Amino acid sequence: MSTQTHDAAEVRTSIEVAATPEHAFEVFTAGMDRWWTRSHHVQSGELKEIGADPFVGGRMWEENDAGEVCTWGRVLVWDPPGVFAFSWLIGPDWQVPAPDAEGSVVTVTFTPTGTGTRVDLVHDRLDAHGPGWENVRAGVGSDGGWPAGLRQLAAAL
DSSP: OEEEOSSTTOEEEEEEESSOHHHHHHHHHTTHHHHSOTTOOSSSSOEEEEEEOSSTTOEEEEEETTSOEEEEEEEEEEETTTEEEEEEOOOTTOSOOOTTOOOEEEEEEEEEOSSSEEEEEEEEOGGGGOTTHHHHHHHHHSTTSHHHHHHHHHHHO
């Protein structure tokens, strides 16, 4: 696994998994609730479920234990099994985003290898979050951010 910040407003991380691109894509998207870090949510209470609607324009959403649902992103690319991209609307305050929030972009590619699939995740345009965007970069780029998410994805596969 490797994690890098090539550009001030970008985080890149990748991992090789012992699964086909089709299976890795399916678990990353439809199986998101199986690998997502349970403490990573923006609503009060406990995270009950997290998911992605399986089409361009669909929601990236979470539901808490009180049954409240919030949308924290939008699906931008749905091209199984190769590419999944979504907007990340959660800003530096790590709260439920406003409906008109500016977003960064997370692009995940699934490339076949001789032993499985290379999953590359690029979270860029982080400066779109405005003042304090560096806190978003620090959070998603930390070991407990996207790198932990990809390790948990690998474990779920």
